[in-house]
Amino acid sequence: MSSSRHLPSRRTLAGLAAGALALGLLTACGGGSPDEPGKELVYWSMWKQGEPQQVALQAAITRFTRATGIKVSVEWAGRDVVKQKLPAALTTSKVPDVVDQSDDTIRPFMVTPGVARGLAQVYEADVPGEAGKKVKDVIPAKYLQSPALRLPGGEPYMVPYSVAGIGLFYDAATLTEPPPTDWNAFLALLGRLKAAGTAPLTADGEQYWSDSYWMNYYLYRTIGADGLKAIAEDRTGQSWKKPEVLAAARQIEKFAKEGYLLKGYDAGKYPEQQKNWAQGRAAFMIMGSWLPSEVGSYAKAGFRPASMPFPEVGGPAEGEEVVQFGFAMPVKAKNVEAGERFIAYMTTKTFADELARTASVLSPREDAYVPEALAGVKKQLDGVPATYPFAAGLSVPGWTDKVYYPTVGELFNGKLTAQGFVDKITAVQAAFWKNQGD
Amino acid sequence: MALAPEPRPGPAGRARQRAFVPMAAPALALLTVFVLGPACYAVWISLQQTAGYGESRFVGLRNYARLLGDPVFHTALLNTLKLLVIGGGVTFVTGFALTMVLREMRGRLVARNILFFPNIVSALVPAIVAGFLFNPDGLVNTVLRSVFGVSDPPKWLAVDNTFTLILIVAIWAAVGYYTTIIMAAVDRIPAYFYEDCALLGATSWQRLRHVTIPLSWDVFSVCALLWTISSIKVFELVLVFGGGTAGTPPSSTWTVALYSYAATYGGSGSPPELGMTAASALVSLLIAAAVVLLLRRALDREAVRF
Amino acid sequence: MRPTLRLTGLAPVRMAVWAVVAADVALLAWVLITSLKSTREVFDHPWRLPMPPTPDNYLTALEVGNFGRAAVNSAVVGVLSSLLAVAVAAPAAYALTRTTNRAGRPLTLLFALGTGVPTQVILLPIFLMLSSLELTSTLTGLTLAYVGTAMPFTVFLLTGFFRSLPGELEEAAALDGAGVWRTFLRIVVPVARPGLVTVFVLQLIVSWNETMLALVLMQDDEKETLPVALIGFAQQQQYTGTNWGGMFAGVCVVVLPMVVLFAWVGRRVTEGMTLGMGK
Numbered sequence A: 001m002s003s004s005r006h007l008p009s010r011r012t013l014a015g016l017a018a019g020a021l022a023l024g025l026l027t028a029c030g031g032g033s034p035d036e037p038g039k040e041l042v043y044w045s046m047w048k049q050g051e052p053q054q055v056a057l058q059a060a061i062t063r064f065t066r067a068t069g070i071k072v073s074v075e076w077a078g079r080d081v082v083k084q085k086l087p088a089a090l091t092t093s094k095v096p097d098v099v100d101q102s103d104d105t106i107r108p109f110m111v112t113p114g115v116a117r118g119l120a121q122v123y124e125a126d127v128p129g130e131a132g133k134k135v136k137d138v139i140p141a142k143y144l145q146s147p148a149l150r151l152p153g154g155e156p157y158m159v160p161y162s163v164a165g166i167g168l169f170y171d172a173a174t175l176t177e178p179p180p181t182d183w184n185a186f187l188a189l190l191g192r193l194k195a196a197g198t199a200p201l202t203a204d205g206e207q208y209w210s211d212s213y214w215m216n217y218y219l220y221r222t223i224g225a226d227g228l229k230a231i232a233e234d235r236t237g238q239s240w241k242k243p244e245v246l247a248a249a250r251q252i253e254k255f256a257k258e259g260y261l262l263k264g265y266d267a268g269k270y271p272e273q274q275k276n277w278a279q280g281r282a283a284f285m286i287m288g289s290w291l292p293s294e295v296g297s298y299a300k301a302g303f304r305p306a307s308m309p310f311p312e313v314g315g316p317a318e319g320e321e322v323v324q325f326g327f328a329m330p331v332k333a334k335n336v337e338a339g340e341r342f343i344a345y346m347t348t349k350t351f352a353d354e355l356a357r358t359a360s361v362l363s364p365r366e367d368a369y370v371p372e373a374l375a376g377v378k379k380q381l382d383g384v385p386a387t388y389p390f391a392a393g394l395s396v397p398g399w400t401d402k403v404y405y406p407t408v409g410e411l412f413n414g415k416l417t418a419q420g421f422v423d424k425i426t427a428v429q430a431a432f433w434k435n436q437g438d
Numbered sequence B: 001m002a003l004a005p006e007p008r009p010g011p012a013g014r015a016r017q018r019a020f021v022p023m024a025a026p027a028l029a030l031l032t033v034f035v036l037g038p039a040c041y042a043v044w045i046s047l048q049q050t051a052g053y054g055e056s057r058f059v060g061l062r063n064y065a066r067l068l069g070d071p072v073f074h075t076a077l078l079n080t081l082k083l084l085v086i087g088g089g090v091t092f093v094t095g096f097a098l099t100m101v102l103r104e105m106r107g108r109l110v111a112r113n114i115l116f117f118p119n120i121v122s123a124l125v126p127a128i129v130a131g132f133l134f135n136p137d138g139l140v141n142t143v144l145r146s147v148f149g150v151s152d153p154p155k156w157l158a159v160d161n162t163f164t165l166i167l168i169v170a171i172w173a174a175v176g177y178y179t180t181i182i183m184a185a186v187d188r189i190p191a192y193f194y195e196d197c198a199l200l201g202a203t204s205w206q207r208l209r210h211v212t213i214p215l216s217w218d219v220f221s222v223c224a225l226l227w228t229i230s231s232i233k234v235f236e237l238v239l240v241f242g243g244g245t246a247g248t249p250p251s252s253t254w255t256v257a258l259y260s261y262a263a264t265y266g267g268s269g270s271p272p273e274l275g276m277t278a279a280s281a282l283v284s285l286l287i288a289a290a291v292v293l294l295l296r297r298a299l300d301r302e303a304v305r306f
Numbered sequence C: 001m002r003p004t005l006r007l008t009g010l011a012p013v014r015m016a017v018w019a020v021v022a023a024d025v026a027l028l029a030w031v032l033i034t035s036l037k038s039t040r041e042v043f044d045h046p047w048r049l050p051m052p053p054t055p056d057n058y059l060t061a062l063e064v065g066n067f068g069r070a071a072v073n074s075a076v077v078g079v080l081s082s083l084l085a086v087a088v089a090a091p092a093a094y095a096l097t098r099t100t101n102r103a104g105r106p107l108t109l110l111f112a113l114g115t116g117v118p119t120q121v122i123l124l125p126i127f128l129m130l131s132s133l134e135l136t137s138t139l140t141g142l143t144l145a146y147v148g149t150a151m152p153f154t155v156f157l158l159t160g161f162f163r164s165l166p167g168e169l170e171e172a173a174a175l176d177g178a179g180v181w182r183t184f185l186r187i188v189v190p191v192a193r194p195g196l197v198t199v200f201v202l203q204l205i206v207s208w209n210e211t212m213l214a215l216v217l218m219q220d221d222e223k224e225t226l227p228v229a230l231i232g233f234a235q236q237q238q239y240t241g242t243n244w245g246g247m248f249a250g251v252c253v254v255v256l257p258m259v260v261l262f263a264w265v266g267r268r269v270t271e272g273m274t275l276g277m278g279k
Helices: A010-030 A052-068 A085-090 A103-111 A120-124 A183-196 A208-233 A243-257 A272-278 A291-298 A336-345 A349-359 A372-381 A399-412 A418-436 B010-045 B062-069 B071-103 B108-120 B124-134 B139-148 B159-187 B191-200 B204-215 B217-232 B236-243 B256-266 B274-299 C011-034 C039-044 C056-063 C067-098 C104-114 C119-132 C139-163 C168-175 C180-209 C212-217 C226-235 C244-275
Strands: A040-045 A071-076 A098-102 A158-171 A199-201 A282-288 A305-308 A320-328 B048-050 B056-058
Touching (some): A052 A349, A085 A103, A098 A103, A103 A158, A208 A320, A243 A418, A282 A291, A291 A305, A291 C039, A305 A372, A399 B071, A418 B062, B010 B048, B010 C104, B010 C139, B048 B274, B071 B108, B071 B159, B071 B217, B071 B256, B108 C011, B124 B159, B124 B236, B124 C011, B159 B236, B191 B204, B204 B217, B217 B274, B236 B256, B256 B274, B274 C104, C067 C104, C067 C139, C067 C244, C104 C139, C119 C212, C139 C180, C139 C212, C180 C244, C226 C244
Parallel strands (some): A040 A098
Antiparallel strands (some): A158 A282
């Protein structure tokens, strides 16, 4: 029984292995011809091939290369670019020169570990093709001054190419009256909707980060973003006992327990509720301005997304929470000058318009095209004195996932009363800080 | 236990024994380089506070202390144990039962192969399908409402139930895997044992207890070992079920493996803490080792030969 | 040979089993059917047949999603790494079961414990090692990593396997004066073939679906494997909205080859799996 013929012999296997190794070495060393320094750069992007942002970026990159002769090798790496790919690359010498992501990803993964480069130089550069304008002139102060863009020393580490505000989105084709501006009028509207049989609100119950927008904004308006930050940093947790917190919790409890939320909001999986909203089963959804583009492919016919700002709740309202997407450079970048030129090139109005049009996003530039669905958010952001990231840039590892989101989530899903929420989050926060040690 | 040939005495035997070294060397080398070495590195990292790049600070056993005091880690440990014990129990009982049932069925091989199928698809598939099946307007509820007249179906996908769903999916895949193994093991029991049972008028329960289980015990104990280790590593299923690929699942559904992952990649706004990842992973490895040792003690029986 | 005893009253249980089997098949069929729908159809009519079925999703997946190249990468890395893993693990498992050295048992246990080491822990050290050898973003590097991380499971499974092989054949060969390697290759391996095939297929399945190492080790788009390409689609959910149809097409491209493979050699695999676990 000579069935040993069927199994590859040791020699064959060795040959295969050697062949594979040779192939691998060949491809690893192949690389490409060495270009002169300053004439090339490596850009790793958070977008994947085929996404609208990628289309706009690719067109701009082609123009950039034609205009400056700098060759850009771009990897359309996907959302994990700054979380997984960059950290691994930073332990080697093959570091990209430019990356992009949202500021709330770049800060924990690049700024806190100290590997983000300061980009003050970029802000002082001229915007190509726009006489007399520097980059710092076209990025409004409200974005530039935000803690979202700042290194601990104060220098900016990112140049944004798109900003996302948070609004209460609704269908302008169905809700034709002008949106209410204060909380009581808003509640009255919700009541009318409820009576007429439309669910006033919806949210994906298990996506705690989206549920917490209601709490975030109520607190921003009543105690300010810095106030929320201060509460989070209180090691005793007692600051949660402020009356403003209880007031906010009461409103959310009302939503959860009095049927303001679409039935089943706490029994589905993302993106179920977005779909329901886009198909007209619920009126309002509080979300970032990426919502219209996310639901585009399954919204009902004639759906016209529009948004209103968070209603006045009678607090010292200042500023807006904004997520900024933009370019950053690692400290170890090799082609620094080329990278800075690239980033400056991307602040032109041409690119801003193209990106806004293709991807339906808001540009930080005041003069850029504004997609119709985001006109409400733009208005909301105009004339605002300051913007900030979530909780004014709070940077306490684990607090959001272990203290804030789960407890707010329980409140939002109807499992806690308002007072119960206050008591629970005080205790959870105290336990959290105790465990953190010093 | 040795059906292997008797070691030959004298120089020929010693030459044979020496030849075994180069046979095992490559595998041992690879094991050291790719598994043991990195595991030791992980021990070192677990004593630091670092993002893996940038700065790092030696903190001794602080990470372990933080683990022990973290209620989220306690939940994760509990979930992992639930998976291990409940998942394992249900899987093996169902596996044996299925084996008994399938033996008598026509088309048993087809059935068995199809039951194995969940093990070859990515965890994304059941997660997405569950989203469509069990959402409030999904197929299951539609059927419940129209056919069975249930007006208020349970909230299948509520966060409270997510872990139960995860458990069910894990069991579903494991049943396919282990039934396959157990069935093949039981198939090898010679028929004359069963004929004797028939002659003695044994009930099916007695047959199970006195013939089937003892003669497949070896296989079962290896399976128990395999299940222990793989259940402690369950990670992708929890990630995809609870959070999709863009978000982190709610912390009430975490297993220890997901805790490790979140310490590096998943935290909202949290910088990566490789030290915590390594510490929690090592704790899970210790638990696996402890359970494995316990199992060996509990399941060790004189091998029944036939 | 099946026993002649009939277990009575099993009809409902048998039906339940066939129901589960049918559900598994239905699941696969649904994924397949949904991959032929546009995203809007997926949401509007998830349970109907596509009208008309469209291959657009597959085109998108192949071109834009890079699935064509990723499939080739996955196939090459999967087959090579599984072959190499078996080639290295088999002699080692054999040696560990036949040796009289006292180190034999603890070493086997070491391999067994190695299966418990989670990937996220060894990810960074492996990356550091491979990048110092300039092997990141190469298929070679990934293959090496897969072979290395396959050692615990493959050796462990194969030791059980070799331990159950009767020793008479080797006795006969030794009497004829055959050396260890000759005995192994010409006598033992052919008899052990079912087990080797089993381990090969199981390892192939693992490496086909492996995500973490591939994501971190492969920085280039060109060198992506299928699971990474699939994640690329799924992640578009955030900020641009998922292309659900495309994602289903991607899932099918990942799943179907495995289903076909298993339908073809499944019987051999499952038989082989148990041969090593007895005694």
